[in-house]
Amino acid sequence: MNKEKYLSDIHDIKEIMDRSSRFISLSGLSGVSAGIIALFGAYFAYLFIYQESEYFDYKMVGIDETSMFNLFILAGVVLLLSLGSGIFFTSLKAGKNKQKIWDRNSKRLLSNLMIPLATGGVLCLIFLSRGYVGILAPLTLIFYGLALVNASKYTLNEIRSLGILEIVLGLMAMYFIGYGLLFWAIGFGVLHIIYGIIMHMRYGS
Amino acid sequence: MxxxxxxxxxxxxxxxxxxxxxxxxxxxxxxxxxxKDLLGATDGNLASHLKTLEKEAYVSYSKEFLERKPNTKYSVTPAGRQAFLKHLKAIENLLK
Structure with a gap:
């Protein structure tokens, strides 16, 4: 009996099912780069937020209009850099996997990611306009986590547990409200780097 | 066996x-x-194998027009799903 033929059949079936229904070219390196960029971003945000309050014994969160403007620019730069590096590494990997970066699977992945993410983004802007600065870090973590869990059905399985961890971090950040930036740095920086390395080792880049 | x-x-x-x-x-x-993209097949090859599966009533198709170009959508029939699962089960048993 040629067992080998059937083993290779099973392998093909699994491979085609994955390739036709999931976006599997997500690169681990894009996670690592996004994590490093987020850590730099968090460091600069720390400087912006806390610089004027060093005279006090304790650190007070002081956000006036200039530092608010700086933070907006910073957030934009961090977002653009991580998206850019993510797209770069992922398109490299898609080329190797012979998968197009902009196909049915990546569109489905992106639309499922964007629904919770955009909801969270708009909600954050509303809170920001009302002056609730402290809950922004927890909210971005929570909605990012929900977006990942939602999108994980259409890409590599690891994304689901990453999403759950982001949600847990977000809830903790909501409870320990003064440490938002620290949790944010762990969630967007450290976790991305760890998951990026794991995925790089499991699937290559 | x-x-x-x-x-x-x-x-x-x-x-x-x-x-x-x-x-x-x-x-x-x-x-x-x-x-075609997914399986890296040629037009003729893919068409003839799709035809075989249609004849077995494992695959069905519907034609519609997308921007005036005909677009054929293929899907698996309930019979096809059942037959495929049975085939998978058989392979699994063979490999045991």
Missing amino acids: KQKLKDLNKAFENKLRLGIMSALMVNDHLDFNSL
């Missing part, structure tokens, strides 16, 4: 037909070009 071999389906012995079925099992429907 004979019993085990009997459950294997001749329709799925071919690599391309196996590929078509695998892809359609996890997607509601796929059009001709997506299948």
